[in-house]
Amino acid sequence: MGGSALALGGPLSVVWGLERMGVGSFMGTLAVLERIDFLVGVTVTGGIGYVLVRRLRSG
Template sequence: MNVALALFVVVGFAATLEFLNLPVHAREVGEHGKAALEVFRDDERSDREKEEALQHAAGQLFRLLGILVGGSALALGGPLLIVWGLERMGVGSFMGTLAVLERIDFLVGVTVVGGIGYVLVRRLRSG
């Protein structure tokens, strides 16, 4: 039962990440970082213009940080909260589920299967 609950946590985490569009937001962080670097390299801008542009970029990055931190906490906390609730109802074990989530064989297995699934889904969406 603990393995099934651990799989539920992993799938719930991945589904919540996708539902909240967190990978897209993470890519936005990279884009904003590159744009900020371009501001530094722009010799045609005055220091004042650079400062204003970087302050705007910092605001955007701070907003994205909030989205990523909050979304990640929700993505992990939600499934774990459900497992905790199930334990309270006498179904499964919260600590047993955490123990499964920490096992190297489980981590390797879900990483391999998840990676293959990710590649297949990307190919189906783009093809």
């Protein structure tokens, strides 16, 4: 559970900090993260990466 909190909290903290400096938008980032096309793209990319790593390690 701690790893998951770090994996999500770390990047979101950086985005929050960037918003405080006037560089980015925290709410805009959250809006992108909940879009279905983004979620599908990340899932497909992660799946392809997983399969490639498994094939490379198995020989």
